[in-house]
Amino acid sequence: MRHICHGVCQGYTGCSGSVRKKGAGGEDTTRIEDIGGEFALIHRLTSRKEIPGVLKGVGDDCAVLRYDDEFDLLITTDLLLEGTHFRLDWSTPAQIGNKAMESNVSDIAAMGGIPRYAFVSVAFTGDFSVEQADELYAGMNKSCDRHGVSIVGGDTTKGALLTLNILIVGMVEKGTALLRCGALCGDLVAVTGSLGKSEAGLQALQNGLEGNIQPHLEPTARTEWGRLLRPYANSMIDVSDGLAGDIIHICDESNLGVEIDGDAIPLFETAMEIAARLGHDPLDYALSGGEDFELLFTFSKSKTDLIQKTGVPFTVIGKITEATRLLRVKRRAVPLKGGYDHFF
Structure with a gap:
């Protein structure tokens, strides 16, 4: 997903204004852009070895896991960060919740699958009100109702920026996921x-x-x-x-x-x-x-x-x-x- 800050979050990690950091011994460290960016980092950090029960792991919109004789499981997750993926002066909490859920459901759609269950974790800022939280979840539930998804778990904490992480579990007919x-x-x-x-x-x-x-x-x-x-x-x-x-x-x-x-x-x-x-x-x-x-x-x-x-x-x-x-x-x-x- 796109980084929208354009100066709003100047100085945050990953922004164009970030400064190269020193390691514990004073040596220059390597920035992620120096190795080729986001997808080069993913390739560096993740394994593509065969794992029992995993039909497709890293490298697609969803992981595909063996489930039963009729269906395979689809699992995807996305992280949305205030100032990077949305701005509270542009979007209502409901719009943010809706967009967060839709962006995850879209990964299931890309595999030709059926979205089913969502796990939602949110870091709320100290000044985020209960009413705003209600509106955020109303936006997510609106998206869930549209696609037949149920929120069945998650986590909450306090953070410096409003942050949402959603994991969605879906299903697709056995052996037919579009890769x-x-x-x-x-x-x-x-x-x-x-x-x-x-x-x-x-x-x-x-x-x-x-x-x-x-x-x-x-x-x-x-x-x-x-x-x-x-x-x-x-x-x-x-x-x-x-x-x-x-x-x-x-x-x-x-x-x-x-x-x-x-x-x-x-x-x-x-x-x-x-x-x-x-x-x-x-x-x-x-x-x-x-x-x-x-x-x-x-x-x-x-x-x-x-x-x-x-x-x-x-x-x-x-x-x-x-x-x-x-x-x-x-x-x-x-x-x-x-x-x-x-x-x-």
Whole structure:
């Protein structure tokens, strides 16, 4: 998920204004951005060895665990931090609660699964009122009601910043979870809905502009669409870190390349309006903005008619290739880069 501080939390760990720290012996330490950022750190810290009962561990939207003869378990967790993922002067507690739950449910949707149970842990600040806490949980429960999720546990504590951590348990039919590693050379690449809407809302808030900011403040996970796409897609991911970064995740896990047609990417109308007013390229909002929570998936061309019959709105924006990762815009091809990283 995107880091929204832009000066609000200057000096916090991970912000552009942070200072290189010294080790206990006075030696320079290595910053996370020095090793390649968030995803390089995850790779460094985690193991990908085979574990009994774990069908998929690190490297996807959810862990996939063996459960019974009919279903596999899906487990995902996300951490949201005040000043990094939300601001209390922009969002109501209800909106924050809703967004926290939707961002987690979106990971279940990306696997084609059914979200079921949530564990919610919150660090409340000393000045956060009981009424605000009620509103925060009302927002979470609104999202839960939408997706059939029940909050069944969690923890609370006191902290310097409002912090939410949610773990969600879901289910998917045995052996059918949509993984990032499932893309095949020649697959078409498609995305649901439109992109750039969350970044457009963020830009509007930061610059005091009028516009449709609801998709940024109150996103919606595409659980129903994920279920409908599950029988036909070969791989899938939710667009949480920007289109560029998320398709690269699929390519990395599938050991393949991709060619994206930038002119075909469906842009949210407000994204084009806000970008024009600020002199920005709206395509950047889609490629690197993140938090759109649409579904990005690959599928065999022969399945096109079947996917169209599901009624899921989607746009084909490219194809999976053997190795090269390119973005084509107005007949010009450039290396595909971008996506959101918390440490850059």
